[in-house]
Structures are given as C-alpha cells and as structure tokens.
Amino acid sequence: MTKSRFKIVHLLWNSLMLICSVGIFYLLILVLKDLLNSEVGLGWSFLALFxxxxxxxxxLSIKNIKYIKIDSEKNHLVWYSIINPFGTQIKLGDLLGYITMDxxxxxxxxxxxxxxxxxxxxxxxxDELVYTNFEELKDSLNLKEVRFRKGGVSNYIKLLYLDGIKI
Structure with a gap:
C-alpha cells in the first residue's frame, strides 16, 4: 500500500492561508453587512469583490491537498481532503489511464x-508540488498514460483550478 507524504513547506503555507482566510471571511461579512445596511460608495463594493x-x-488552492492511499493488491485508490473528510474510493480498473500536465x-x-x-x-x-513521493504514487497506480492534445489556455486554467475537462 502506498500512502502520500506531504511536503512540509506546502502544508505550512496552506495552513497559513486557511487561518488567514477565516479573518478575510469575517472581514467580508462586515463589509457585506455595511453594504446591505446603508448606502456606501463603490469602493466597498470593490472591496467585497476583492x-x-x-x-x-x-x-481552490486548499482543495489540492489530498491524503492518498493506493492499494495495488486490491486495485483501488482512496483519497481524503478537507472538502471530503470521509474519503472517496476509486477502482483503478475502472479508469482509462492518466494524463500528465506541466x-x-x-x-x-x-x-x-x-x-x-x-x-x-x-x-x-x-500534484508534484504537494507530495514528496510523487513518482512513487504515479508508479503505484499501474495505469497507462493517455495521449491528448494540450488544449490551450482554457483547459490549462480548468485543470489548474477545477480538475475537470473532457479529453
């Protein structure tokens, strides 16, 4: 069984971002409350948008942190994240393969x-940026690489933030 190992720097950075986002969320609530209760200038609206x-x-950055367990014998992958704390199991036999993006x-x-x-x-x-054992995770998948055309800027941004495109 292969388990993901996180890079400490990436975990610290995302933990700091999560803590700061609580403060930003509170500030956003205060700004929106002022916007709804009174007529304030356009600057407050831009601040709320920002x-x-x-x-x-x-x-979107924090959702990339996933704890992954790959069991090659049972041929399945289980991943957990802040968004999905109970985990999702994927049967590797049901997959076509994987694509690699830079x-x-x-x-x-x-x-x-x-x-x-x-x-x-x-x-x-x-993501190679998140895991110290990226190559080990990739090799333990036992999947073939699927060829596809790198579909331009829109697919790049969709993959970077949304993880989902049709190839």
Whole structure:
C-alpha cells in the first residue's frame, strides 16, 4: 500500500492561508453587512469583490491537498481532503489511464497527473508540488498514460483550478 507524504513547506503555507482566510471571511461579512445596511460608495463594493476573489483562490488552492492511499493488491485508490473528510474510493480498473500536465509557478515547472475515467473525463489530480513521493504514487497506480492534445489556455486554467475537462 502506498500512502502520500506531504511536503512540509506546502502544508505550512496552506495552513497559513486557511487561518488567514477565516479573518478575510469575517472581514467580508462586515463589509457585506455595511453594504446591505446603508448606502456606501463603490469602493466597498470593490472591496467585497476583492475579498471574495481571495477566498475563492484560497479555497481552490486548499482543495489540492489530498491524503492518498493506493492499494495495488486490491486495485483501488482512496483519497481524503478537507472538502471530503470521509474519503472517496476509486477502482483503478475502472479508469482509462492518466494524463500528465506541466504547470508553472514560482517554484518552477512541476508536473501534475489527472486520472481519466472511461468517459474520458479527468478527475482527481496528484500534484508534484504537494507530495514528496510523487513518482512513487504515479508508479503505484499501474495505469497507462493517455495521449491528448494540450488544449490551450482554457483547459490549462480548468485543470489548474477545477480538475475537470473532457479529453
């Protein structure tokens, strides 16, 4: 059985973002309360929009932290996250394979693999930036790589934030 091991720096960064997002959420509630109770300027509206965008980015970043267990003998994968604390089990035999994408960030070029189901839709993503044993996780999947055309900027952004495209 292969279990994911997180990079400490990534966990600390996302923990800090989660703690800060609580404060930003509270500030957003105060701003929205002022907007609803009185007529305030356009600046408050832009502040509320800005805070909402920040919370959305934090949420989309934190959803990438998944604890993954791959059991090669039973041929299934189970993943847990803050969004899915009870876990989801995926039968690896029901998958078509995986695709590999290169993403660019402040840390340089990193890889992320996405599992592809039989309907050719991408699902869970496993990010090299998050796990110290990325190659071990990839090898223990025992899946073949599915070829696809890198579909441009829109697919790049969908995969980066939403994890789901049809290939």
């Amino acid at each position: 805070l909402t965008i920040i919370l959305l980015v934090v949420f 993403f660019y960030s402040a840390n340089g070029k990193t890889k992320k693999i996405f599992l592809v189901d039989n309907k050719r839709k991408t699902g869970i993503g496993i």
